[in-house]
């Protein structure tokens with residue numbers, strides 16, 4: 237095969253009217269209710285005015301408990317979930333904390349979930365990651381968290397542990413009275 | 426061991442902020458993204474098996490009792506990575522307005538008729554050569570509130586997965602020769618006309634079915650910093 241690079245297809249907004257096309261897998265959970273290690277990640281997507289965004293789509297992708305991904309992982313683990321935000325901009329996903337996986341530099345990473353946000357008004361996806369506030373030791377050694385100098389920006393990636401196995405992870409598309417913009421990620425070489 | 430910080434790839438995507446498209450104002454991120462080389466998580470992708478796809482999921486004209494109104498079309502092409510390697514057995518989802526320019530969505534208040542025989546959502550898996558194929562109805566242009574006399578050119582929304590999560594893409598396929606294209610701020614948020622042209626399908630006689638359907642061909646190339654390895 238030649239090294240010539242094909243012309244990559246550009247992004248367009250998901251628009252406002254995606255619900256009926258995207259909802260067929262939008263209620264699936266990553267683990268069943270009652271799973272011994274089940275956690276719930278939930279939050280709200282906000283715009284730069286501090287308004288909830290009711291027409292956003294959030295997708296997550298993560299390793300299983302052993303740090304494995306499909307198709308290598310056991311059972312029917314898809315690693316993937318999709319949510320369409322509700323009228324109040326909210327979303328909620330039942331999953332488990334993933335096992336450790338390695339970064340591009342070979343170092344082990346703290347448990348994390350890849351997340352991508354689409355919305356009317358977003359002309360391209362906004363990628364980020366969800367880490368966990370009760371993994372302080374692992375987080376302190378994470379190669380991605382450690383290249384973020386601004387502690388406020390770093391905090392936007394860390395879901396806050398609540399009671400009952402719940403974690404709060406809000407997405408702020410811009411700075412607002414509610415807090416700083418989520419630290420978004422772009423993938424490079 | 427080195428840092429995971431990376432250099433950005435040359436981007437073909439529109440910017441987060443495009444003044445002509447009003448909704449970008451409060452929603453487009455303003456801060457600089459963190460540019461990293463993807464680690465394990467973003468180098469894998471979800472796998473959607475054959476069992477997830479129903480028999481009429483790729484034929485949007487066969488999902489109800491009767492035939493939808495409008496011009497029946499075949500939309501087909503290949504899903505490739507930037508090295509030209511087919512992305513096999515991966516999910517492609519589409520959604521669109523009907524032949525009157527109306528979405529089956531509760532918030533679409535465009536005064537055009539709904540079609541009881543057309544919902545406008547579909548999905549399929551690519552085959553081993555990365556080929557996908559949908560049967561549908563040509564969607565119509567529709568008005569929107571962005572600016573006076575704003576019309577979206579006819580388009581089909583496409584949702585795409587690659588072999589790495591960092592390739593996740595949602596975009597829109599347009600039709601050749603659409604007179605409203607030049608005044609559409611969403612399309613023209615892509616400033617380079619040659620890049621925008623990659624979103625315009627080609628009319629293709631080879632895809633037509635005599636007496637039944639016209640055909641449009643549209644190939645999709647997913648970017649991302651780590652195209653599929655040649656072999657595992």
Ligand SMILES: [Fe+3]
Pocket residue numbers: 251253577580582
């Ligand atoms: Fe649309």
